[in-house]
Amino acid sequence: MEQTEQNLRQQTELYGEPLGVLMRRIAGTLGLTQARLAEAIGLSAPMLSQLMSGQRVKIGNPAVVSRLHRLDLLVHRVTEEGLAEPQIAIELDDIRGSTGAFTRSTPASAPPSSMPTASNPRPDQxxxxxxxxxxxxxxxxxxxxxxxxxxxxxxxxxxxxxxxxxxxxxxxxxxxxxxxxxxxxx
Incomplete structure (x- = not known):
């Protein structure tokens, strides 16, 4: 029990609150089951359960942290703006399909000037x-x-x-x- 309490304190330091509290709030507001929440952020259901119960402290995958953060922001928008179910579904699909804050669509060996990005698109785009x-x-x-x-x-x-x-x-x-x-x- 002492280890679980220590893990929950560490989660609070890392994420602002224990992950179980955060994830239950997200799931409750968005009407998600634990399995659907796990799918939306890209975790297995057992791993999500271990994080929520404090058996594990940290989410190791930055893309999962990014998706969880986006879900938390979506909850804020739902409560503040009263988003309708269709818009929530669109947002959930977008979050589920996101890859996190850092992605690379071309090989690292490509010269930087040839890599298209939003700020440096291909010349024809x-x-x-x-x-x-x-x-x-x-x-x-x-x-x-x-x-x-x-x-x-x-x-x-x-x-x-x-x-x-x-x-x-x-x-x-x-x-x-x-x-x-x-x-x-x-």
Missing amino acids: RPDPRTVVREIQDLIRGVASAGEVQRAAELIAAESPGLAELLLTYGTGRTDDAVAHYERHR
Whole structure:
């Protein structure tokens, strides 16, 4: 029992709260079974159970952490914005299919200038705004929680309102709103 309590304390240090509390809140708000939650974040059901019960401390796969973070942000949007079931299903599919914050679509041996990215597309292609926005969101959300982004925006709002808006729009806002922001300022 002592080891489990220590594991739960370590989870709180790593994730802000024990994973069981976090995952039950996500599953409850989104109407997911434990099996569907495991599928959405890319874990086996037994591994999810071990993490939720405190038998294991840490999620080793960064892509799983990224998906879990995105689900937590989705829960925030559901409670704040009242997203409808069809939109929740779309978001869940998008999260389930995501690969995490860092992906490489071409071999590492390719010269950097030839690797197409949202910011450096092939010469014959213009970057898709949604792709650019998703990369920015993944970057911000990969380094800070929604609460951290909100606190940072509050701290700089008086002196840099545009930068505060940027942080909130891409760090905690809806993708559609961020795409509209991107298109207005591009």
